[in-house]
Amino acid sequence: MELSEKLQELRRSRGLTQEELAEALYVSRTAVSKWESGRGTPSIDSLKEISRFFSVSVDELLSGEALVQIAVKENRSNLRSVCELLFGIVDLMSICLVLLPLYPEPTAGHVYAVSLLAYAQTGTVSRLLHWLLFVALIGLGGVKVLLTHFKIENGQREITLISMALHIGAVLFLTMVREPYATTLAFLLLLIKGALLLKISRIDGGKRS
Numbered sequence: 234m235e236l237s238e239k240l241q242e243l244r245r246s247r248g249l250t251q252e253e254l255a256e257a258l259y260v261s262r263t264a265v266s267k268w269e270s271g272r273g274t275p276s277i278d279s280l281k282e283i284s285r286f287f288s289v290s291v292d293e294l295l296s297g298e299a300l301v302q303i304a305v306k307e308n309r310s311n312l313r314s315v316c317e318l319l320f321g322i323v324d325l326m327s328i329c330l331v332l333l334p335l336y337p338e339p340t341a342g343h344v345y346a347v348s349l350l351a352y353a354q355t356g357t358v359s360r361l362l363h364w365l366l367f368v369a370l371i372g373l374g375g376v377k378v379l380l381t382h383f384k385i386e387n388g389q390r391e392i393t394l395i396s397m398a399l400h401i402g403a404v405l406f407l408t409m410v411r412e413p414y415a416t417t418l419a420f421l422l423l424l425i426k427g428a429l430l431l432k433i434s435r436i437d438g439g440k441r442s
Contacts, residue, residue: 324374
């Protein structure tokens with residue numbers, strides 16, 4: 234008997250609705266519905282709750298092989314979430330492009346490095362572009378971290394694509410206006426994001442295989 238059928242049988246033996254079972258297991262009714270229809274599989278923690286609630290062993294619910302598959306899937310999901318979280322944190326680190334002394338400021342025959350807050354040796358349009366690019370990256374990073382923390386998948390891919398496009402644009406812009414220190418830092422952050430995306434793609438590839 235499949236797990237979906239066992240769950241239905243156990244729930245009905247207690248005379249519970251899907252909603253009542255969901256409340257007892259601290260999950261959504263949609264989750265229970267997916268488990269019983271075979272469209273989803275409980276996490277390890279949820280399996281433990283099911284086992285405790287119905288006073289059955291996990292082995293009675295699943296075979297050892299199926300349990301290993303769930304554990305592998307959950308580990309991949311957790312690793313992917315960590316990569317997504319780090320991606321957002323890297324975007325938040327764009328605040329360094331605002332606060333660190335990375336911009337050349339000629340004063341009395343000498344060139345000093347100042348932060349964007351004190352950077353005056355640039356035109357209004359250029360200064361505005363600096364702020365728009367960096368604030369947008371920081372904002373996207375904040376949204377990414379929040380979505381990952383609350384396990385919201387909708388919009389993740391779009392935010393990632395926009396973030397990468399903006400970051401590439403920022404590197405090209407900083408290169409064009411000849412700000413080597415800021416360009417170097419922005420490029421390093423971009424490389425980290427690229428490495429994280431590569432890791433995510435490998436995780437997703439492992440899921441499909």
